[in-house]
Amino acid sequence: xxxxxxxxxxxxxxxxxxxxxxxxxxxxxxxxxxxxxxxxxxxxxxxxxxxxxxxxxxxxxxxxxxxxxxxxxxxxxxxxxxxxxxxxxxxxxxxxxxxxxxxxxxxxxxxxxxxxxxxxxxxxxxxxxxxxxxxxxxxxxxxxxxxxxxxxxxxxxxxxxxxxxxxxxxxxxxxxxxxxxxxxxxxxxxxxxxxxxxxxxxxxxxxxxxxxxxxxxxxxxxxxxxxxxxxxxxxxxxxxxxxxxxxxxxxxxxxxxxxxxxxxxxxxxxxxxxxxxxxxxxxxxxxxxxxxxxxxxxxxxxxxxxxxxxxxxxxxxxxxxxxxxxxxxxxxxxxxxxxxxxxxxxxxxxxxxxxxxxxxxxxxxxxxxxxxxxxxxxxxxxxxxxxxxxxxxxxxxxxxxxxxxxxxxxxxxxxxxxxxxxxxxxxxxxxxxxxxxxxxxxxxxxxxxxxxxxxxxxxxxxxxxxxxxxxxxxxxxxxxxxxxxxxxxxxxxxxxxxxxxxxxxxxxxxxxxxxxxxxxxxxxxxxxxxxxxxxx
Amino acid sequence: xxxxxxxxxxxxxxxxxxxxxxxxxxxxxxxxxxxxxxxxxxxxxxxxxxxxxxxxxxxxxxxxxxxxxxxxxxxxxxxxxxxxxxxxxxxxxxxxxxxxxxxxxxxxxxxxxxxxxxxxxxxxxxxxxxxxxxxxxxxxxxxxxxxxxxxxxxxxxx
Numbered sequence: 001x002x003x004x005x006x007x008x009x010x011x012x013x014x015x016x017x018x019x020x021x022x023x024x025x026x027x028x029x030x031x032x033x034x035x036x037x038x039x040x041x042x043x044x045x046x047x048x049x050x051x052x053x054x055x056x057x058x059x060x061x062x063x064x065x066x067x068x069x070x071x072x073x074x075x076x077x078x079x080x081x082x083x084x085x086x087x088x089x090x091x092x093x094x095x096x097x098x099x100x101x102x103x104x105x106x107x108x109x110x111x112x113x114x115x116x117x118x119x120x121x122x123x124x125x126x127x128x129x130x131x132x133x134x135x136x137x138x139x140x141x142x143x144x145x146x147x148x149x150x151x152x153x154x155x156x157x158x159x160x161x162x163x164x165x166x167x168x169x170x171x172x173x174x175x176x177x178x179x180x181x182x183x184x185x186x187x188x189x190x191x192x193x194x195x196x197x198x199x200x201x202x203x204x205x206x207x208x209x210x211x212x213x214x215x216x217x218x219x220x221x222x223x224x225x226x227x228x229x230x231x232x233x234x235x236x237x238x239x240x241x242x243x244x245x246x247x248x249x250x251x252x253x254x255x256x257x258x259x260x261x262x263x264x265x266x267x268x269x270x271x272x273x274x275x276x277x278x279x280x281x282x283x284x285x286x287x288x289x290x291x292x293x294x295x296x297x298x299x300x301x302x303x304x305x306x307x308x309x310x311x312x313x314x315x316x317x318x319x320x321x322x323x324x325x326x327x328x329x330x331x332x333x334x335x336x337x338x339x340x341x342x343x344x345x346x347x348x349x350x351x352x353x354x355x356x357x358x359x360x361x362x363x364x365x366x367x368x369x370x371x372x373x374x375x376x377x378x379x380x381x382x383x384x385x386x387x388x389x390x391x392x393x394x395x396x397x398x399x400x401x402x403x404x405x406x407x408x409x410x411x412x413x414x415x416x417x418x419x420x421x422x423x424x425x426x427x428x429x430x431x432x433x434x435x436x437x438x439x440x441x442x443x444x445x446x447x448x449x450x451x452x453x454x455x456x457x458x459x460x461x462x463x464x465x466x467x468x469x470x471x472x473x474x475x476x477x478x479x480x481x482x483x484x485x486x487x488x489x490x491x492x493x494x495x496x497x498x499x500x501x502x503x504x505x506x507x508x509x510x511x512x513x514x515x516x517x518x519x520x521x522x523x524x525x526x527x528x529x530x531x532x533x534x535x536x
Numbered sequence: 537x538x539x540x541x542x543x544x545x546x547x548x549x550x551x552x553x554x555x556x557x558x559x560x561x562x563x564x565x566x567x568x569x570x571x572x573x574x575x576x577x578x579x580x581x582x583x584x585x586x587x588x589x590x591x592x593x594x595x596x597x598x599x600x601x602x603x604x605x606x607x608x609x610x611x612x613x614x615x616x617x618x619x620x621x622x623x624x625x626x627x628x629x630x631x632x633x634x635x636x637x638x639x640x641x642x643x644x645x646x647x648x649x650x651x652x653x654x655x656x657x658x659x660x661x662x663x664x665x666x667x668x669x670x671x672x673x674x675x676x677x678x679x680x681x682x683x684x685x686x687x688x689x690x691x692x693x694x
Contacts, residue, residue, distance in 0.1 A: 007560065007561060007564040007570070111575075134571075134598075162575065163598060163599065166573065166574055167571055167573040167574075167598035168560060168570075168571065168572040168573075169570070169572075169595075169598065170569065170570065239597075239598075242596040242597045242598065243596070243599075245596040245597075246596040246597045246601075311597065311599050311601065312597050312599070312601040313601050313602050327602070327621070329618075329621065330617065330618040330621070332583060332584025332615070332618055333547060333582070333583050333584045333614070333615075334583055335548070335582060336583070338582070
C-alpha cells in the first residue's frame with residue numbers, strides 16, 4: 001500500500017490516514033460535510049461508531065486516548081458547539097494516545113444553519129489547529145496531527161471545510177507513522193481530575209505546551225514558502241490557498257498548515273520581503289487579525305468576502321481591492337420532500353390545523369417551504385422542544401394551545417431527550433405536544449444509523465432505543481404511536497385533542513423513510529417495520 | 537497542456553455525481569492531475585446539483601471559475617440556463633436533446649450517454665480509461681448495458 005496513487009475526497013483521505021496510523025476508535029455524529037470520514041474508516045476496517053451526539057463522541061474519544069489508544073472524533077462545525085464542554089477542558093489534561101478532533105466547517109452553508117468559523121475554537125480552547133487544503137494534505141496532516149498530539153500529549157483540531165471534505169484529488173498513500181503503543185491504564189489523578197486544585201496547574205501546563213509548539217511550528221514543515229514575484233506576497237491557508245495560487249500564479253506564497261499556534265517569525269520574515277502582503281482566508285478575518293496582533297502589517301479582505309465561500313473569481317477581486325457588488329448567480333431549484341415522504345402528511349395536517357410549529361433539523365425542516373409553510377422556527381439540534389415550551393409559557397392561551405414541537409428520530413436521540421425531561425419537570429400551564437417524526441434513519445445526512453434504529457454504523461444489529469418507552473419511563477402519560485400516511489384522520493384527531501388537552505403529550509409518527517428501505521436491504525439488514533399495512 | 541474544465545449539472549437523483557465520478561476517474565487513470573468538486577447534503581432532495589471536474593498538468597482550485605468551463609454537460613433541460621454563466625464564450629454544451637433516442641437502451645442511462653457524447657471532445661482520455669472508470673463506478677448488474685450505451689453515444693454522429 002505504500003506510495004499507492006489514489007483519487008480520494010478529503011474525508012476519505014482523513015479516514016485512510018487514521019486507518020494507516022492504527023487509530024483504535026473513530027466516533028462522531030453524522031453531519032454534512034463530515035459524515036463520510038467515519039463511513040470510510042469503517043469500510044477500510046476501522047472501528048467506527050455513531051454516538052448519540054458530538055459531546056458523547058468526544059468524551060468517548062477522550063477515554064480512548066486516556067487509555068493510550070489513538071482516537072478520532074468527527075463532527076460538522078456546529079457539532080463542535082455541542083462538544084465544546086469536553087473540548088475546552090480536555091485541553092488542560094495530558095492525553096496518552098493521540099486525540100484528534102475533526103471539525104468540518106461549511107462556509108457558504110451548503111447544508112448548515114450557520115457558517116461559523118471554528119478556527120476561533122482553537123485559540124479559545126488553546127488547542128493546536130491544522131488546516132489541510134486538499135486530499136493529500138488531509139492524509140498527511142492527519143498523520144502529523146497524531147504525531148503532535150502524542151509528542152505534547154495535547155488534543156489537536158483538524159479543521160476541514162466543505163470543499164476540502166467533498167473535493168476529490170490525488171494522494172500518494174505514504175508509509176504509516178510510528179506504530180501506536182499498546183493501550184494501558186496509567187493512574188494520574190492530579191493530571192486528569194479537573195478539580196480546581198488541579199486545573200490551575202493544568203492551565204499553566206497547557207500554555208507551556210503551546211509556547212513549545214509555537215517554537216516548533218516555525219520549522220515544522222507544515223507551513224510552506226513558495227517563491228515568486230516580490231511585488232506580491234500572499235499568506236493563505238486551507239482551500240483559500242488553492243484559489244489564490246490559481247488567481248495569482250506569479251505571486252510568492254506562504255501557505256499556513258498549522259494556523260494555531262501561528263509561526264509568527266516565519267510570517268514576519270515572509271511579509272518583510274514582500275512589497276505588498278495580503279492574507280487570503282475564507283470566513284472570518286481570523287488569520288489577518290492574529291498576524292496584525294503580532295505587530296505585522298498585512299492587507300486583508302473587504303468585509304463582503306467574510307460571507308460565503310471563496311473561489312478563484314472572488315480571490316481575484318480581493319487582490320484587485322474590488323468591493324463592487326458581485327454578479328448574482330441564478331438560483332437553482334430548491335430541495336423538497338421526496339414523493340411518498342412520510343413527513344408530507346404530517347406537515348399538511350399541521351398546516352390545516354394552523355399550528356405554531358417549533359421545528360428542528362432534518363429533511364422535515366423543508367416543511368417551512370411551500371406547499372406546507374408549516375414550520376415556524378429552527379435554531380439548532382434539539383431546540384424544537386425547548387423553544388416550543390418557551391412559546392407555551394408566554395403566549396396568550398389561544399395561541400399557546402396551537403404550539404407543537406416537531407423533531408426527527410435521530411435529532412431526538414442527539415439532543416431531544418433532555419428537552420423532554422424539561423417538559424416533565426417544568427410543564428407549561430397549557431400542557432404541550434411533542435411530535436417525533438420517526439422515519440427510522442438519519443435521512444438528511446444520507447441515511448445513517450442512530451441509537452433508535454437498532455443497527456450500528458456498520459449496519460450490525462444492536463440494542464434499539466424506543467422513544468415512546470423512554471417518554472413513558474420519565475412520566476409522560478399521553479403517548480401515541482401513529483402513521484398519518486396510512487391514516488391521516490386518526491393523526492388529525494389525536495393532534496386536535498392533544499392541542500387543547502392541557503396535558504403533556506408525545507406523538508410518535510412512525511413510517512420508514514422511502515429512501516432507507518432499499519439501502520438497508522442492500523446492506524443485508526432488515527428494513528424497519530412500519531405500523532402501517534404495506535401497499536403494493 | 538492546458539487545463540480542461542467541465543461542469544456537470546442536473547437535479548438530485550439524476551446521476552450527476554456518478555457521471556462526474558466516472559469522468560474524474562477516467563482522467564485519473566490516464567495519469568493526469570485531476571480535481572473534482574461537488575456539494576452534498578440538501579442537493580439530494582431533488583434540488584439543483586452540479587459538479588466540477590478539472591484535469592491537466594497541475595490543478596489548484598477544485599472549482600471551475602465563472603466563464604471558464606470548456607464543457608457544460610446538463611442532464612435536465614431546465615438546468616441549462618442557470619449554469620450557462622460558467623461556460624466560456626466558445627464553450628460547448630452537451631444536452632439531452634443532442635442524444636439520439638436509439639442510444640438510450642436503458643431509461644436511467646442518460647448520464648452515461650451524455651458522457652459518451654462528451655468523450656468525443658476529450659482526446660486526452662483514451663477509450664480503455666473510460667471503460668475502466670465506468671466499471672469502477674457502476675454495479676455489476678447494469679455495467680454491460682451502460683458500456684454499450686457509452687460506446688454508442690461516443691460513436692454516434694449526433
